[in-house]
Amino acid sequence: MSQKVRVRFAPSPTGPLHIGGIRTALFNYLFAKKHNGDFILRIEDTDQNRYVPGAEQYIIESLEWCGLTFDEGPGKDKGFGPYRQSERKELYKDYAEALIKSGHAYYAFDTTEELDNHRKDHEAKGKTFIYNWHNRLKLKNSLTLSAKETEEKINSGEDYIIRFLVPQDEKLQLHDIIRGDMEIDSNILDDKVLFKSDGMPTYHLANIVDDHLMQITHVIRGEEWLPSLALHHLLYKSFGWEIPQFAHLPLILKPVGKGKLSKRDGEKLGFPVFPLSWETSQGYRESGYFPEAVVNFLALLGWNPGTEQELFALKDLIAVFSLDRVQKGGARFDPEKTKWYNHQYLQKKSERELATLYQPELLQKDIPTSITTLDHIEKVVSLVKERADFVSDFWSLSDYFFEAPRNFDAKAVRKQWKEDTPAIMKDLVTVLDGISEYTSGHIEKLVKQWISDKELSFGKVMPPLRLVIVGAMKGPHIFDILELIGKEESITRIKTALTEFIDN
Numbered sequence: 001m002s003q004k005v006r007v008r009f010a011p012s013p014t015g016p017l018h019i020g021g022i023r024t025a026l027f028n029y030l031f032a033k034k035h036n037g038d039f040i041l042r043i044e045d046t047d048q049n050r051y052v053p054g055a056e057q058y059i060i061e062s063l064e065w066c067g068l069t070f071d072e073g074p075g076k077d078k079g080f081g082p083y084r085q086s087e088r089k090e091l092y093k094d095y096a097e098a099l100i101k102s103g104h105a106y107y108a109f110d111t112t113e114e115l116d117n118h119r120k121d122h123e124a125k126g127k128t129f130i131y132n133w134h135n136r137l138k139l140k141n142s143l144t145l146s147a148k149e150t151e152e153k154i155n156s157g158e159d160y161i162i163r164f165l166v167p168q169d170e171k172l173q174l175h176d177i178i179r180g181d182m183e184i185d186s187n188i189l190d191d192k193v194l195f196k197s198d199g200m201p202t203y204h205l206a207n208i209v210d211d212h213l214m215q216i217t218h219v220i221r222g223e224e225w226l227p228s229l230a231l232h233h234l235l236y237k238s239f240g241w242e243i244p245q246f247a248h249l250p251l252i253l254k255p256v257g258k259g260k261l262s263k264r265d266g267e268k269l270g271f272p273v274f275p276l277s278w279e280t281s282q283g284y285r286e287s288g289y290f291p292e293a294v295v296n297f298l299a300l301l302g303w304n305p306g307t308e309q310e311l312f313a314l315k316d317l318i319a320v321f322s323l324d325r326v327q328k329g330g331a332r333f334d335p336e337k338t339k340w341y342n343h344q345y346l347q348k349k350s351e352r353e354l355a356t357l358y359q360p361e362l363l364q365k366d367i368p369t370s371i372t373t374l375d376h377i378e379k380v381v382s383l384v385k386e387r388a389d390f391v392s393d394f395w396s397l398s399d400y401f402f403e404a405p406r407n408f409d410a411k412a413v414r415k416q417w418k419e420d421t422p423a424i425m426k427d428l429v430t431v432l433d434g435i436s437e438y439t440s441g442h443i444e445k446l447v448k449q450w451i452s453d454k455e456l457s458f459g460k461v462m463p464p465l466r467l468v469i470v471g472a473m474k475g476p477h478i479f480d481i482l483e484l485i486g487k488e489e490s491i492t493r494i495k496t497a498l499t500e501f502i503d504n
């Protein structure tokens, strides 16, 4: 590519960004970085009725969290700003008027009520009303009114809009990088509104003007914009501008496969659909996902590397990403797989980092400070992390390292606590008490030695020991646990059990 690649992510701040939006941003980012290009954030806020305060901040924070740093955007002007369409408001009208002058657009004065009536009349005859070549010459616009009448209406302050004049009988040849060639008959298109009576451009006009002025080379966006491609193509041609390349990304489908993934699916099945929390909806960040995991699973929703590899850091994705490997068909969303990804990234984290993430939760509990140091937590984490998908799983996997079990698994007690167990446990207390170097390997050696000297079986010692230390038949290597909780605590737990289970 000789021209510098410039792509844009152009969300409308109408609410929180769905993860599908983040996927669009990600693919734009990857494409730009792969080609040493620029990734631009443009806020498309021309629809004032749908504007939601806080949404822009949410979008920016979500991109930051995912590590998708934009090169240009609000607050980062590299000469193509402003990057909020509401701040560019003044410039669009001239472009709409230029199209009127060149015969590609026209003023329309039809009121909402009049258009509603036309719609109803058509419906009554079983037809659909479309504002285009079928009807435009029967309606109230600058094509049917004289130049003088038009001017008078405008000067008298009558509400007007500007519509695009779709050419008749043209077979439009369109191309999409992902979908290939398409042919569209211009007669099926309607004369879309370009400029509204509130003085604001519509999405279509503002989007094309800005893509042109910002020198966008590739438009990578969601499949829902594919129906607008023909109009956008015509707009570029009418302005006489070079047309960027287009790539429409596949939809993200519900876990069941059919239909677009929605907020409701997340609520029903209990998984986030937003990167960050928004009002009552939980985000990926707040649910304990690592941004690396989110970026990784999103990359594989609709794109594949052509190999079996599943784990990719952002920089690896930049190296291998290409639009050629983006599929046309929708990509099914699998909430279980997202957990798998988080599990993988959790395993990759250093124990120190995990300990740091876990520590605040421990500090809130009534636990002796001597065991909530990072050094100590790190050791605990190293023993349980293999079973964790999230940092929030740590407590249930490791509570017994920090406090004596409060409950004992009743079934396990019945099964493991036999008549001779108290005597064996009492002896074991003496054995443990006599160990001076209280480390996992050493305790194991001496306990095993004692078992064989006393001709006891492992089954008589190890399961009840685990039960009294952990509270259930779970957890890592028991001698590792003993070392970490220390001699005194090991003995206290056995003694407590001896009094608790005395009647068993």
Ligand code: GLU
Residues within 6 Å of the ligand: 009, 010, 011, 012, 044, 203, 207, 220, 221, 222, 225
């Ligand atoms: N503002 C549009 C949106 O909210 C942008 C579509 C496009 O990228 O052209 O998705």
